Amino acid sequence: MNLKLSSAIFFLASLLAFAAYAPAQDLGPHYTKIKDGIYVYAGALNEANSTIILTQDGVVLIDTGQSPKDTHIVAAAIKKLTAQPVRFIIHTEPHPDHIMGDFVYSPPAIVIAHKGATESVKQSDSFTPERIEKQMSESAEMRGAFKGFRLITPHIEYRDRMTLNVGERTFELYYLKNVHSEADTAIWLPKERVLFTAASVGVKRFGNHRTLVSIPDTMSAIKMMRALNPEAVIPGHGVPGSVKILDDMGRYYNLLMEGVGAMVKAGKSLDEIKKELKIPGTEDWEGKDRFPNNIEAAYRGVTGK
């Protein structure tokens, strides 16, 4: 009896120890351990991140991965880490590469996003049966990953700010206005000093700036997030790092606004600016095809047009 009890205690203790301290490599490739109980997954460089955060009362997920295939990979990792369910999914944005895998966890998971996320999903052409069929037809594996798919829209839409308390952890949600999508959320864990920036910043990569994006708003968001003084910074896409990610993007947007501003003052047209403008320090950045829409966003910011 004593032996059985000891074995059971040892087994439980081992499980708990694994949950808290499992190295990222034990979960498989593509995981980064940020702090105890916080693991970031990205299938490939610059694909959407999906983050597992363990708490005493269940799991909180930040985004559900680039595709349902990634969602299932993360779900398998969660099973290795804990027997507890995913209780909450927080969306950093409503685009498909962040939310398509929600159905794997919800129900019972409660999905949270900023006001406007549901409307954005409903208006988007990314979730039509044709688009989903196209994604499923990528491979047999992908088709399998979509089994049971249904589009989940957020259960909770907050406005401006919200706090989520789960077990020993606190998550502060901040709306980031006009930085990437119709409903972007930064998530701040004040005790752990870990910040999720959504796609307001990237890592040596130009952001895809839709017409709603405002660079002055993005710069304000970077300043606000910088003021939190995080130890770890996890962007919506790209390798987790430090405040350097915020500083690098802040510097880039400053140079971009200055450059576009000076050329507008010199009487150059938007087309001329697009042809001539170079930003030093971005030579090795990815997504160069997006640089023109960055210039357009800066031009809107400078001219108000």
Place this chain on the structure above:
Amino acid sequence: MRFRWLTVFAALFPFLSVNSLPAQDLGPGFHKVKDGIYVYAPDQTTTTCSIVVTQEGVVMIDSCNNPLDSRKMLAAVKKVTDKPIRFLIDTETHNDHTGGHFLFSPPATIINHEGAGEAMRKDFDPKRVETLAARSPEMREAVQGYKMIAPHIEYKNKMTINLGERTFELIYLKNVHSEADTAIWLPKERVLFAASAANVRWMINLRPHVTIPDILAGLKLMRSLNPEVVVPGHGPPSTTKIFDEYEGFYTLLLKRVGDMARQGKSLEEIKKELKMPEYADWAGQDRLGVNIDVAYKSVKN
């Protein structure tokens, strides 16, 4: 073909029966407000608690006056649906609305406005369980497993919950009763949960942080939603009539206190002399003093 129709009917029957279950089948004190919306309000002044059934689970509003009532509500939920309680929204922080959380969460996710958790921790009375247990053997049984559970989600100003076919708009009511008061509006059903901004012909215990102009603003905002049904924090479901009654009461109170203050009367003198005979049949007459305190502060500011 007939068999198919029977199958369809059999499949739909539990859902149809949920929506049409009469309140009396749930026991005394239960009121059916609309299909799938039930309020437990045993009398004029006891805390109400409510359930709203959706296709994807139950949303509960307040966890009842005490754990005995919470258990009655839990039994009612089980009669109405086999779905879990997914959300529990607090209309205020006080323990006669929040003391039964432990019976519903987990799995329920608890929600209230920013500041609710802090207020609940500050006001936590470790002796409350023992005080409750001393009331009766049934209550002693009901409080088993008690623990204080603060909200998992604290929103700011406004929030929307979408569950199944229903939408819940949460609206912060500032300085109306507790440190975090939430009105809940179901726009499709036109049902409003008004927190303790208005009750049913009962003088409300106004704490020092409450202001009457803020209460009047809260009542105005809620009336502008044009609800069909108004569920107060205490007492049976009603209509916007309760907003009219409380607006009349507070407006008259402010006028009388203002007149007396302008005549140079002190707060103590006002408390001794002021009468509200128009409201003599309201419950809670012993609370007129704190209502005068708050009105006096509003007048002096």
